[in-house]
Amino acid sequence: MxxxxxxxxxxxxxxxxxxxxxxxxxxxxxxxxxxxxxxxxxxxxxxxxxxxxxxxxxxxxxxxxxxxxxxxxxxxxxxxxxxxxxxxxxxxxxxxxxxxxxxxxxxxxxxxxxxxxxxxxxxxxxxxxxxxxxxxxxxxxxxxxxxxxxxxxxxxxxxxxxxxxxxxxxxxxxxxxxxxxxxxxxASPRALPQGLQDRITAIEQPLVMVGFGGLGLSIDHGLFLRWPRHHFLLAPSGSDPPCSNVTVLPAGIRPLDVFPYCQRHLGKPGFSTFCEAMSQRVGLHVVERSDFAEVSALLSGLRRHADHRMLSKQAFAAGDWLLDQPLQAATGSPLPAxxxxxxxxxxxxxxxxxxxxxxxxxxxx
Known part of the structure; x- marks a missing residue:
């Protein structure tokens, strides 16, 4: 077959x-x-x-x-x-x-x-x-x-x-x-290489995964410094941000693999990101998007099934990411994974x- x-x-x-x-x-x-x-x-x-x-x-x-x-x-x-x-x-x-x-x-x-x-x-x-x-x-x-x-x-x-x-x-x-x-x-998370796992578990601040899918999104690296009490994990990029509270993940490590260590995710509305984060009970900080019909269904599901925070594009660009605020609780129960x-x-x-x-x-x- x-x-x-x-x-x-x-x-x-x-x-x-x-x-x-x-x-x-x-x-x-x-x-x-x-x-x-x-x-x-x-x-x-x-x-x-x-x-x-x-x-x-x-x-x-x-x-x-x-x-x-x-x-x-x-x-x-x-x-x-x-x-x-x-x-x-x-x-x-x-x-x-x-x-x-x-x-x-x-x-x-x-x-x-x-x-x-x-x-x-x-x-x-x-x-x-x-x-x-x-x-x-x-x-x-x-x-x-x-x-x-x-x-x-x-x-x-x-x-x-x-x-x-x-x-x-x-x-x-x-x-x-x-x-x-x-x-x-x-999918399910995979075990991290021991060296990376040791580095991540040694970080004392709350961990926030930042991701905007395959296209990515330009972020002013200085915005990370507005949140010194948080540590950010980023997908591999051409250059490492010069920030003490940012770790760029090695190639071959999926966001899903580090979700068990994260408290929150900062990114766009996205099906796979939502599924992976919800399966690991990671809170979602989601930047608004208005020109793609799927988004309304994604956000409706987000409010029902996951603890979350919504961000306007303006707030995201200004670094007002609400990471110091409690998550808004889901109105319904979690979805099976x-x-x-x-x-x-x-x-x-x-x-x-x-x-x-x-x-x-x-x-x-």
Whole structure:
């Protein structure tokens, strides 16, 4: 059996949750083959997957939203990128369908959440499982014009699937498909190298992880000095900030790996960040964003399920990060952190029912 994943190249968040699901599929069916198809850098994917034997297929299946930075979208740039991709997709579909057929195995197409995956599954006569908390149809619609039309085309593709695995913090995704709702979709922390663990545990101030996804965001390093009673952990960058209360993490260390040592996270609204931080009970300081439809669902879920603080862009830029203030308590209960396992179980069942006739499966699709 081959599980072929079409993963959005919009950002690292899709890759992070997809890697967590593939890890569970490997645990459940060690003999199955896995293919991860994306243009996210191989080094990032291998760090996220942390397992051998996954075929890396370098393909761009969607554009998502072109962004000026971690907090601002570029609608015109998005239209241009979609139109350029549409010219490349026919040959890419031919190439990947041919490669998959050459493997000589039954295949299930898993998609998060490029619409073009529907065409690939149709060519292969393969089951198609969508995994997401939104589709590009609802992201594009508010921009109107060409993007709205592209969103309508995306919705037509989404309606051709066999099953929707609905992640939390979700938009409507009204595609008329059988669906299963999931808990938090994320991996588990890995043990830190002993030297790094010793350094982090020796820090006496409260630890704050700072992260704005793959695009990052420029931060005036002097702002960290406004918070001398806190210590900040940052992802690797070109140069280390000249601040005594900042530690730059080594390459290959995920934010998730240091969350067990952190009290709070400072960053943007982001699905994978929310899932990972909530799974480790880390408080979230979230900088507002208003031009991406997913954000409203993310913030609604944040208020219900996690202790948090909201920051305006102006407050963030001024260094008014409220780290000395108590977190605002969640209005509801925490979400279960088993979403990646739930997704893997449903994918396994769907593949076995389609290709291996397994009448004992309790299958949704």
């Amino acid at each position: 081959l599980i072929y994943l079409c993963s959005s190249s919009h950002g690292f968040g899709h890759a992070a949750r997809d890697a967590a699901v593939l890890q569970w599929i490997r645990n459940l069916r060690p003999h199955w083959r896995l293919a991860f198809s994306s243009v996210v850098q191989d080094s990032v994917l291998r760090c996220l997957l942390a397992m051998d034997g996954v075929a890396m297929r370098r393909c761009r299946w969607d554009v998502g939203m072109v962004q000026r930075d971690a907090l601002a979208s570029d609608p015109l740039g998005t239209v241009e990128a979609i139109e350029a991709l549409e010219k490349q997709l026919p040959s890419q579909l031919d190439q990947e369908a041919s490669w998959i057929k050459d493997q000589g195995e039954p295949v299930l197409v898993l998609a998060d959440i490029p619409p073009a995956a529907a065409e690939l599954a149709m060519r292969l006569d393969a089951p198609l499982v969508w995994l997401s908390n939104f589709g590009w149809d609802e992201i594009y619609a508010p921009f109107g014009g060409v993007l709205k039309r592209k969103g309508e085309q995306a919705k037509q593709a989404y309606q051709r699937g066999d099953l929707l695995l609905r992640c939390p913090f979700d938009l409507s995704m009204s595609w008329g498909l059988p669906e299963v709702s999931l808990g938090l979709v994320c 088993n979403g990646a396992l739930q997704a893997a179980e449903q994918i396994v069942l769907c593949a076995e029912r389609r290709w291996e006739v397994d009448p004992g499966s309790d299958l949704i699709c």
